[in-house]
Amino acid sequence: MSLRNTFLAAGMLALAALSFSASAEEHYTLKLAQTWGPNSPILGDTTKRFAELAEAMSDGRVTVRIDAANKHKAPFGIFDLVRNGQYDMGHTASYYYKGTIPNAMYFTTIPFGLIAPEMYAWFYHGGGMELMQEVYEPYGLLSFPGGNTGNQMGGWFRKEINSLEDLKGLKMRTPGFAGEVMSELGVAVTNLPPGELYTSLERGVIDAVEWVGPALDFPMGFHQIAKYYYSGWQEPSAEVQFLVNKKTWERLPEDIRQILTVAMRTAAYDMYIQSMHESGVAWSRMKADYPDVTHKVFPPDVIQALRETTNRLLNEFAEKDPMAKRIITSQREYLKQIRPWVNISDKAYLESVAGQ
């Protein structure tokens, strides 16, 4: 039983109101706006988990009220909602705001960059947190890692991609930076609303679609239409973010801040693990129910062209913007340091036991 509850139980409420400072007895309701819908799997589970952890650890002194996209109507406006103080917190992905705050996108993912545990190592030990805070600071925001989808797949294709030639004229839904890279290679990139993707793929309006990975692709049903499922390059991990209004933060007592910080950190790690689990379940089920579904990797010339184009675009961003340069360089240097280890450990192990 908490001190607050004990106090109420002792029937001494009047005394409390007189004797104790407001901050000690105060109850904090934090309003959180999320990009996701009200019953969004994995992403929505993460904000619920964060709220539950914060409420339980604070013994009810904190309540987190989550508004989903159907409520606030601004799924890609979370940055503004929290910055303007309409919400205390947000849960979204930094790269949705590349128009307003272009340097934030590198904290979600960089194509051909870090896988999830490498990304966390960069955030917590490689200077990533400090750079992210520097980018959000001028907007009166704090930002924290908010969960990882894990490695994202390259997409569902109706035809095999055997060479760079096969990409030319291909109609594909793939948004953002990946779309820019693909379009440089001759792909006709379209960005249709999620609700139209299945039908568009079925009717041949598009030939390919990139979404996330098995867990979130499964409910979309693309595996019922497109046979080839390609491994990815564009989001080797994708970290979403918690945003916190700094004025709200500064009004909270230190122990509550600690509780919120740890609740965000745990909810983020938990999302990575949940994503991995649910992708395992979904991929097993897809293969069992649709034996025609085939996993493919892009041929080396396609990977090389995607990589060269990615690096050229990143170099252009870096040349134009000193902060972009610092972030891109930091991640590249970190990758050079950590990847050789990942290659001789998890990669070598997974290879040595594959197919036996």
Next chain:
Amino acid sequence: MSLRNTFLAAGMLALAALSFSASAEEHYTLKLAQTWGPNSPILGDTTKRFAELAEAMSDGRVTVRIDAANKHKAPFGIFDLVRNGQYDMGHTASYYYKGTIPNAMYFTTIPFGLIAPEMYAWFYHGGGMELMQEVYEPYGLLSFPGGNTGNQMGGWFRKEINSLEDLKGLKMRTPGFAGEVMSELGVAVTNLPPGELYTSLERGVIDAVEWVGPALDFPMGFHQIAKYYYSGWQEPSAEVQFLVNKKTWERLPEDIRQILTVAMRTAAYDMYIQSMHESGVAWSRMKADYPDVTHKVFPPDVIQALRETTNRLLNEFAEKDPMAKRIITSQREYLKQIRPWVNISDKAYLESVAGQ
């Protein structure tokens, strides 16, 4: 400022002692015994981190007093120290107690088993936590994941291993289950104290030594003597454990239990990420300072023999003990479900970008 501090500040201590229940005002000091030494990197950092998180989130209502091995003198007796109530908590690895509680070892690692994120997915979504609790329950203990070393290396070898023949008569330090498997393949397994390993390797008393991975191998200096660093098979991840005395736990108020649970969970994830980071740093440094150091993988016939022997031993354990059977089967089934996903995501991605 906390309610407790506010209260003291208001000079109402006497009233508190009269009016409030002991549990509300109480300060909890938890004594924790760890297997590791007082300044143990990574492993010792994890208990310090746990203590800091618990203290900060509880606003000082909890203090964790950590005793290292030099104090309690029983590095491999943590299970008994916590079970007997001499300590409230422990931080150790389940597989150290295979003499007393043999089924606990599977919660640290199984050779040819799960890598770290797969292991966490098994604990939190695949029934692992429930099985672990069932094993510790009869001893009046709770057990929680306590941090992961990541993928462990197969060891430092003075000579290349090109076939099964090369293992015959090889003198190697490799303890536990891995040692049993190695000895079935003709390796002369020895278990020397850590302080004698460097000199023994240098003088040819042993030909090979398995320790952990770059971060913890680096200070041992094996790379100065043995040229070949082999990828592992015996501990694809190794999860250490927090143990908690159940009577202590039951005396704690619910919000403190929540705080401790989340502090343990975060400290565990953080150890995995720190291990990854520090192994990246150490492996880079070893290669730079000792360019002769060469990474190797065991040839397929060696991997296959190790794997068959491992499976034969695991099957024997499973036949003798229904609980062992349930745990081994649970991990095997989970691996079958999750590994195909890991293979088409992180593994495929790491392969597609390797060496470019």
